[in-house]
Amino acid sequence: MTVDGGDYYHNIVTDEVSWEKPVELQTAEERQTDTSDCIWLEEKSEGGWVPAYVLKRGSNSLKARPVDSKGGKDVDVPLKGGKLYPLTMSHIDKRFLPDDLVLLQSLDPPLVAYCLRHRFQENKIYTWVGADHTVLVSLNPFKRLPIYGPSQIAEFSAPSPNRLQAPHTFAIANAAYRAMTGAKADISILISGESGAGKTEATKQCLNFLADVAGSASGVEQRILQANPILEAFGNAKTLRNDNSSRFGRWMEVHFHARGLHENSISGAFVENYLLEKSRVVSAGKGERSYHIFYQLCASPWAASLSLGDANGYAYLASSGCVSVPSIDDTGDFDEVVTALSAMGFAQEDTQWLFFLCAAILHLGNVKFSPTDGGEGSAVAQAAQSHVGLAAHYLQVDQAALGAALVERQTVVRGEVQRMRNNVKAADEAVEALAKAVYSAMFDELVKRINAAVGGERGVAIGVLDIFGFEIFEKNSFEQLCINFTNERLQQKFNSHTFTQEESLYVAEGAPFDKVPFLDNTPVLELLSAKKPQLGVLILLDEEVRTPQGSDAKWLAKISERHGANPVFGSGSGAGCNGFSFLIRHYAGTRWDAPRTPGAAPHARAQPHS
Numbered sequence: 001m002t003v004d005g006g007d008y009y010h011n012i013v014t015d016e017v018s019w020e021k022p023v024e025l026q027t028a029e030e031r032q033t034d035t036s037d038c039i040w041l042e043e044k045s046e047g048g049w050v051p052a053y054v055l056k057r058g059s060n061s062l063k064a065r066p067v068d069s070k071g072g073k074d075v076d077v078p079l080k081g082g083k084l085y086p087l088t089m090s091h092i093d094k095r096f097l098p099d100d101l102v103l104l105q106s107l108d109p110p111l112v113a114y115c116l117r118h119r120f121q122e123n124k125i126y127t128w129v130g131a132d133h134t135v136l137v138s139l140n141p142f143k144r145l146p147i148y149g150p151s152q153i154a155e156f157s158a159p160s161p162n163r164l165q166a167p168h169t170f171a172i173a174n175a176a177y178r179a180m181t182g183a184k185a186d187i188s189i190l191i192s193g194e195s196g197a198g199k200t201e202a203t204k205q206c207l208n209f210l211a212d213v214a215g216s217a218s219g220v221e222q223r224i225l226q227a228n229p230i231l232e233a234f235g236n237a238k239t240l241r242n243d244n245s246s247r248f249g250r251w252m253e254v255h256f257h258a259r260g261l262h263e264n265s266i267s268g269a270f271v272e273n274y275l276l277e278k279s280r281v282v283s284a285g286k287g288e289r290s291y292h293i294f295y296q297l298c299a300s301p302w303a304a305s306l307s308l309g310d311a312n313g314y315a316y317l318a319s320s321g322c323v324s325v326p327s328i329d330d331t332g333d334f335d336e337v338v339t340a341l342s343a344m345g346f347a348q349e350d351t352q353w354l355f356f357l358c359a360a361i362l363h364l365g366n367v368k369f370s371p372t373d374g375g376e377g378s379a380v381a382q383a384a385q386s387h388v389g390l391a392a393h394y395l396q397v398d399q400a401a402l403g404a405a406l407v408e409r410q411t412v413v414r415g416e417v418q419r420m421r422n423n424v425k426a427a428d429e430a431v432e433a434l435a436k437a438v439y440s441a442m443f444d445e446l447v448k449r450i451n452a453a454v455g456g457e458r459g460v461a462i463g464v465l466d467i468f469g470f471e472i473f474e475k476n477s478f479e480q481l482c483i484n485f486t487n488e489r490l491q492q493k494f495n496s497h498t499f500t501q502e503e504s505l506y507v508a509e510g511a512p513f514d515k516v517p518f519l520d521n522t523p524v525l526e527l528l529s530a531k532k533p534q535l536g537v538l539i540l541l542d543e544e545v546r547t548p549q550g551s552d553a554k555w556l557a558k559i560s561e562r563h564g565a566n567p568v569f570g571s572g573s574g575a576g577c578n579g580f581s582f583l584i585r586h587y588a589g590t591r592w593d594a595p596r597t598p599g600a601a602p603h604a605r606a607q608p609h610s
C-alpha cells in the first residue's frame with residue numbers, strides 16, 4: 001500500500017510493480033471482467049457517468065457491466081448514435097483524482113464529471129481549473145458545511161508558502177485582494193452558473209472574506225454586508241429551481257483606500273443592477289413567487305397600515321398557486337430587512353416610501369375593469385373602486401386621475417395629442433405596465449440609496465459579478481433572452497480564459513500539448529448580437545421596433561432569411577416551431593422559442609432540446 005492508501009502489486013519473482021491486480025489474486029467475478037477494456041456508461045437518470053467493464057464487443061453494440069453493479073444488470077450499448085468514451089481504469093483511482101481538473105489524466109467529460117462527483121461525495125465542493133488558481137468550480141452542497149468560519153478566513157488570508165492552496169471561494173477572494181493591493185489595480189471576480197448553482201452564496205462568501213480581512217476604519221464594511229438582505233428581499237424570488245433566486249444582475253464593487261493611513265482597507269462600495277425581471281411583479285410561473293418583499297409585508301406588523309391582508313388575497317401573488325414556502329421565513333426575513341434598512345441609515349419615511357409603493361402595486365393588481373361602449377372602452381369595475389383608491393393613496397396620487405389614466409391612453413398624431421379609450425384588455429395591460437414600471441423605478445432608487453449609504457473614496461476596487469443564471473422556462477420572456485445572452489457571454493469569457501490562455505502558456509514555454517476541443521459560443525453570440533456578416537437577432541429587433549409598420553411577422557421573416565442556415569437557429573415547422581416562434585440552441589444544450597411581440601412584453605415557449 002502506498003502512503004496515501006492506494007493498493008499496488010509487487011511480483012517478487014519478476015520484480016514487476018503494477019496498479020492492476022494480478023489475475024492470480026482476482027476473485028472469480030473480477031476474472032470475468034477485463035480491466036484493460038473499459039468504458040464510461042452514461043447514467044441518464046442522474047446525468048452522470050459510471051465506469052464499466054466491457055464484457056463483449058459486437059459489430060453494432062457491446063455489453064458492459066458497471067464496475068459497482070453489485071449484482072445489477074449488464075447493459076447493451078449501441079455503437080452508433082452516441083460518443084463512446086473509453087476509460088483507463090487507473091485514471092479513476094482516487095490518487096489520480098486531483099483538486100485541479102487540469103491535472104486529470106484526460107479531459108473527457110465523463111472523467112471530469114466523475115472527479116467532481118467523487119470530490120463532492122467527500123464534501124469537497126471546490127475544485128481548481130488550472131495551476132494559476134484563478135478559476136474555481138463550485139458545486140452546491142445544499143447543506144451548511146463548516147468551511148466558512150473565522151478559522152478558515154484566517155487560514156486562507158495567510159496561506160502557507162510551502163503548501164498548495166486548497167480550492168475555496170476564500171482563496172479566490174484572497175488572491176483578488178493580494179493582487180489588488182500588490183499591483184494597486186482593479187480586480188474582478190466573475191461568478192457564473194445555472195440558476196441555483198450557488199452564485200449569490202459565493203458572492204456573499206467573497207464579501208464576508210474581504211470585509212473581515214480588509215476591514216475599515218469607518219465600519220462601512222458592515223453596511224456593505226447589510227445591503228444583501230435588502231437587495232435579496234426586493235430582487236430575489238422563489239423559482240422552481242431556487243427558493244432564493246436572484247432576479248436581477250448585480251455588479252458589486254468593494255472600494256479600498258489606495259494609500260494613506262488606511263491603505264488597503266475598505267473605503268466603500270458601489271452596486272450596479274441590471275435587468276431586473278419586471279414581469280415577475282405581475283405574474284410568476286406555476287409554483288413560483290413574486291419578489292420576497294411582497295409576502296414579507298403581508299405577514300408583517302406593517303400590513304394593517306398598508307391595508308394589506310393575507311397574501312392569497314392579491315392577484316399578483318395568488319395566481320401562481322405558491323404563497324408560502326416551507327424553507328422561507330417571511331416574518332424573520334422581514335425583521336432582518338427592517339434592521340438592515342435602519343443600519344444603512346434609511347430614515348423612517350424612506351422605509352415607508354418603499355413599503356407604500358409595494359402596497360400600491362398589490363392593490364393595483366386587484367383592479368378589474370368592465371367593458372363600456374360595446375367593448376371598445378372600459379371602466380374600473382364597481383367592486384374594484386376601493387383598490388384604485390388604495391393604490392392611489394399609497395402612490396400618493398389622485399384617485400380619479402389614476403382611474404382615468406388606466407382606461408384611456410394618449411397618442412400624438414401629427415403633433416396633436418389625442419385621447420383614445422382602452423378596451424378591457426388594454427386597461428389590464430396598462431395596470432400591469434404601471435405596476436412593473438413603479439417596481440423597477442423603486443428598485444433603481446433603492447440601489448441608488450444603498451450606494452449613497454455605502455459610498456466612499458474610490459481608490460482601487462474588487463468587483464464581484466453575480467448575475468442570474470441560465471434558465472429555460474415554459475414561457476420565456478424577452479428578459480429571459482437577455483439573461484441567457486449574458487450567460488452566453490460569460491461562458492465565452494470563461495472558455496477564452498481557461499482554454500485559450502492555458503494554450504498560450506504551453507506555447508510560450510514551448511511545451512508540446514494536444515489541443516483540447518471546447519464548445520465555442522461564438523455562433524450563438526453572433527446570431528444574437530453581431531453587426532457583421534449578418535445583423536443579429538437583437539439588432540434586427542431594435543430595428544423592427546423603430547419601424548412604423550414593424551411587426552412580429554416581419555421581424556421573424558427577416559431573422560429567418562438571414563439566419564435560416566445557421567445551425568444554432570431554427571424556425572418554421574421543420575424546427576418544430578409554430579406561429580411567431582423561433583429557437584436558439586444555447587450552450588447549455590437547450591432550445592427555446594422567442595418573443596412574439598417585439599419590444600413591449602414578448603412571450604415565448606420553450607422545450608427541452610430535442
Ligand SMILES: Nc1ncnc2c1ncn2[C@@H]1O[C@H](COP(=O)(O)OP(=O)(O)OP(=O)(O)O)[C@@H](O)[C@H]1O
Nearest residue numbers: 142143195196197198199200201242245246468469
Ligand atoms: N456553498 C454553499 N453552502 C451551502 N448552501 C449553499 C451553498 N451555495 C448555495 N447553497 C444553497 O443553494 C441555494 C441557491 O444558491 P444561490 O442562491 O447562491 O444560487 P444562484 O446561483 O445565485 O441562483 P440564481 O441564478 O437563481 O440566483 C442557496 O439559497 C443555499 O441554500
Ligand SMILES: [Mg+2]
Nearest residue numbers: 199200245246
Ligand atoms: Mg443568485
